[in-house]
Amino acid sequence: MMDSDDKGRVSVQIQDGTATLVLENQRQFNALTRNMCLQLVEILTDLSTQSEVKVIVLRGAGGNFCAGIAIDQMDRVLFDRDADGALMNHFDLVDRALTGCPQTTIAVVEGNCFGGAWQLASACEIQFASDEVKLAITPAKIGLVFPRPGIERLVRTVGESRAKYLLYSGARIPASEALSWGMFTRMFPSASLDEELAALLGALKGNSPYSITRTREAIGRFGRAQTDVEHELWWANLWDENGENPQLAEGRQAFLERRVPRYQ
Missing domain, CATH: 1.10.12 (Lyase 2-enoyl-coa Hydratase; Chain  A, domain 2)
Structure with missing residues (x-):
């Protein structure tokens, strides 16, 4: 059931075997709402059955990737309850839907990438980032523990010491440092990001x-x-x-x- 006061949405466009999913909640820098999580799981589940779709691209609207979980939707996203009263974490379900896709998944990360946004991007197989990306993992600033998939993936990616630094401090780190730590696959100037994505999609299509x-x-x-x-x-x-x-x-x-x- 959708929430009437939840204006966020996820749009989908399929062209030449590539499905592009766009997070659209620009009022909150594309932070995820409960509806957006439900839509993502539904869309990804459907795309997983479409053999003509070879690649899934995830990006944000308006020049920003995502600002994690919408602060006014946090209870609905992370601590929801099903009809039987069991705890439901919709963000974990999105993570699972992404990592379970049989297609190649690519995150295009530009602008703001805050809170759980890096976990969302890292659930994709490949991450293309702008060299102007703003990255910080900020759960400690609001008294939240980062979700288990995000913590485990972060430790595997950057190592235990750097993961602790990022999660304890919530500090924003330079884009170049995030790249050198392996948090993104490749990084490009903002102006050439779409061109580089198109080149990758062409290579994947031909292989x-x-x-x-x-x-x-x-x-x-x-x-x-x-x-x-x-x-x-x-x-x-x-x-x-x-x-x-x-x-x-x-x-x-x-x-x-x-x-x-x-x-x-």
């Missing part, structure tokens, strides 16, 4: 879907709890399949014929 999908699975298994036997068997099966997959044959033939491969 083998089989290769990207299986690579995603392999990376996803890295560090996951499993026995050595299970891991070795998975790789053995993959390698057997890998050598026989039709896209490898097409890619090699296209290279020899000096043409663009035609992947199905």
